[in-house]
Amino acid sequence: MKTQSPDQLVHKKCLPCEGGVEPYTLEQSRDQLTWLSGWNLTADNKRIRKEWVAKNFLEAMKFFNAVTEIAEEDGHHPDLHLERYRHVAIELWTHAIGGLSENDFILAAKIDRLPIELKK
Numbered sequence: 001m002k003t004q005s006p007d008q009l010v011h012k013k014c015l016p017c018e019g020g021v022e023p024y025t026l027e028q029s030r031d032q033l034t035w036l037s038g039w040n041l042t043a044d045n046k047r048i049r050k051e052w053v054a055k056n057f058l059e060a061m062k063f064f065n066a067v068t069e070i071a072e073e074d075g076h077h078p079d080l081h082l083e084r085y086r087h088v089a090i091e092l093w094t095h096a097i098g099g100l101s102e103n104d105f106i107l108a109a110k111i112d113r114l115p116i117e118l119k120k
Helices: 006-010 026-033 057-074 102-112
Strands: 048-053 079-083 087-092
Touching (some): 048 102, 087 102
16 A cells, blocks of 8 residues: 555545554554644554544534544544543544445545634
């Protein structure tokens, strides 16, 4: 798999994955992450995660609602975490293959385009 810019990724749609494809290798994942600001591999190297601190609770929830809409459109659903009322984290991975696929990077690029007012 060749790495793709965020502009390339956001113009793609996540493809259904029922398994049977190999997850990205660690090297492929790291290479693709160089294009996505703030996303990092989790300790198990099977997920990507990004964190934000929203201005307030309502801003965090607006962001989550926007994420749910694009996730539903693409049929690829992240794990959403809200802690201490405005600390937002999102984890992505392709459940069916137990690792990362192009879908995860597509959705990450789309999430990065969503507005969120951050704590100053």
